[in-house]
Amino acid sequence: MQPDLELVAVPSQGSFKMWSHGYPYRTVRWHFHPEYEIHLITSTTGKYFVGDYIGSFAPGNLVVVGSNLPHNWVSNVPPGEHVKERCLVLQFDREFIERAVKAFPEFKRVESLLDASRSGVVFSQQTGAAAEPIMREMLATQGLRRIALFIALLDLLVQSPEPTRLASASYCADPACYSGTRINHVLAYIGKNLSQELRETELAELSGQSVSAFSRYFRRHTGVPFVQYVNRLRIDLACQLLMAGELSVTEICYRVGFNNLSNFNRQFLLIKEMPPSRWRAWQQLNASSPAGSGEAEQASAAYG
Structure with missing residues (x-):
């Protein structure tokens, strides 16, 4: 396998x-x-x-x-x-x-x-x-x-x-062989094009399968449906950008591949159980709390 x-x-x-x-x-x-x-x-x-x-x-x-x-x-x-x-x-x-x-x-x-x-x-x-x-x-x-x-x-x-x-001396990992498999070709493509529009129909064509067959195949290998997998990766990337603090929530929404702010907020809330603005405020509070600065209080006040 x-x-x-x-x-x-x-x-x-x-x-x-x-x-x-x-x-x-x-x-x-x-x-x-x-x-x-x-x-x-x-x-x-x-x-x-x-x-x-x-x-x-x-x-x-x-x-x-x-x-x-x-x-x-x-x-x-x-x-x-x-x-x-x-x-x-x-x-x-x-x-x-x-x-x-x-x-x-x-x-x-x-x-x-x-x-x-x-x-x-x-x-x-x-x-x-x-x-x-x-x-x-x-x-x-x-x-x-x-x-x-x-x-x-x-x-x-x-x-x-x-x-x-653990592994025997004769065992040799072969990433080139692994990466040549159908699912890994798809996953690598998703990773490289995360900020672009990703359609399940196009990925199915890339893997040489019908949409229904690809959907079952993708879920069997990743444990989640295609859209959920992509959304999770995009939210993970959004969290990195939120921590960096250089872009607004709206800018981050489009930077990570979502095409509207309401859907981005909805998916972020679903996965992180809080809106992106509140998640960023918590991170600011966490970063500033050791110094006991006024910035920590301001971050806390930002979301009550």
Whole structure:
């Protein structure tokens, strides 16, 4: 079974992506991405798959997955039940580390960890327990503190007892082969043209399928309908632009591919459970609160 491509949207105002998700979730499938991933299970048990490796996981399972290495975690959760948070996930690209090594020679120790992650590596439960508070704080932190926590996490990993490699030495990830599959060709096209008008009929034609067949095929591989998948990516991009603070909500609406403001507001509210203006105000409050400045009070007053 060929893995699906996951489009990782690293924030434009950040060096890496730190997030969490529950179970079931749309990204829980056999997939790959060019970015490195540090994956920590916080709840549930089940089976995980890294390359040609199959193992059992429980809370505290901490794995570093290398670039383009297929992976997936499948939890033992009864059908119909939902877990609010299953894991914490940190994703970053190789160029970020290479730039860091040039600026700070101390980062060179991280290269051996990334080299080992080509096969995927799992750390001890003790290391997983030590990593959780660091990763959890990263979820809500902005600015230099976020970088400090990233360095603390890497320092924890490189100083921990040697992790266990997962995929066999003979296993070789082949992103060129994966990307040639029909669904990954479609997903890559969506990622490159997110700000343009995207029609399901045109994507069906691109994949050589009828619209109905494409609709079923797309949902089977991504877990969500085509329109919902595109809207989520656009809202993720909108959040990056809202955090940057340089564009108005209306400008962002059209920049990310929506053709009218009311639909943008409706989709944003559906996915983020608040309007974009309020989401931006919360982020401003979060960024300014450590200093206790008047700006924090103004941000709070903006939405009552």
